């Protein structure tokens with residue numbers, strides 16, 4: 327194997343796998359280095375499903391990226407001949423002025439996106455699976471659905487390898503250094519050189535990027551799967567992806583049942599307790615599931631069946647919960663993509679494209695200016 331590459335990608339999780347796919351598709355000589363398996367259940371991209379939404383309550387500026395992202399997801403399905411995305415639509419419930427509902431409407435109006443505002447009585451009739459608190463409204467968007475993260479990472483990695491990319495699993499980067507001509511990467515097994523380095527280290531980003539000057543907090547997140555007594559009411563094809571405002575902050579959300587063997591998955595979107603990615607306990611404790619079990623009994627009683635599975639995952643949060651995608655502040659030949667703050671997966675296709683642009687062309691036409699690292703210095 328040659329030890330000199332056009333681009334080395336550090337971390338082959340959600341963003342790194344997509345970057346490898348885009349780079350290799352453009353004919354670049356790529357090396358992807360991953361400390362665990364590809365894919366793995368140690369970082370931020372495991373657990374069978376990830377929500378895709380277009381009416382982006384977090385910030386309307388994400389919508390153009392989401393439009394391109396959806397195009398690229400469909401393209402990836404065609405090229406790899408795999409089912410990677412189910413467009414189920416999405417139903418959100420909450421008080422009219424909460425962030426989830428008001429923010430989704432704001433994005434829909436700003437970008438002229440198809441959506442439906444559903445008053446309380448109609449929402450209760452249309453979605454009998456949910457016991458909606460009095461005064462809540464429903465917001466439905468058709469351009470929502472669920473992505474299959476492990477399958478996507480495998481599809482990107484396998485396609486990249488077919489196009490000549492070298493992907494090394496179970497080989498951790500321990501150090502890198504850059505000068506104006508080249509980047510040198512030291513791993514647990516070898517040393518490599520490249521014209522350009524892309525760092526997509528997820529929860530380990532601070533370990534490999536300590537000089538970017540932004541505090542990234544890593545938090546522990548729990549998801550559970552239960553067996554509803556009447557599973558057909560919650561099946562793929564019947565139920566859209568869903569979310570319910572959480573008065574204490576963030577939202578509860580979940581997915582339809584994907585197959586006979588899978589359960590009904592739900593979680594909380596809100597940063598959990600801080601954790602250390604190298605010392606995290608990957609087993610969910612009973613008390614960490616109490617809030618989800620309680621919420622289930624209150625809002626979705628028909629799904630309140632036995633626990634099938636629980637998973638522990640990590641968010642990597644920036645101070646403003648928006649991503650960082652930019653050139654490294656000190657090295658023009660290093661690009662960084664981190665701080666996806668629990669909502670990045672749906673963008674992985676377009677972020678891979680942006681990273682390939684930045685590494686190969688030094689710039690991108692994609693509207694990622696608002697995600698620059700400089701905003702924290704300002």
Ligand SMILES: Cc1cc2nc3c(=O)[nH]c(=O)nc-3n(C[C@H](O)[C@H](O)[C@H](O)COP(=O)(O)OP(=O)(O)OC[C@H]3O[C@@H](n4cnc5c(N)ncnc54)[C@H](O)[C@@H]3O)c2cc1C
Nearest residue numbers: 337339340341361369370371377499528639666670671672
């Ligand atoms: C419970 C949960 C639910 C989520 N739900 C959604 C959702 O519904 N919709 C959505 O859009 N997003 C969601 N997200 C967020 C999304 O999954 C993340 O934003 C995304 O996975 C981040 O991708 P990443 O590439 O930065 O990190 P990861 O996918 O974790 O990849 C980073 C990779 O880098 C590797 N790595 C790190 N350091 C090194 C090193 N030194 N050497 C070699 N390899 C290294 C890691 O092992 C890892 O594989 C969720 C996240 C969690 C935890």
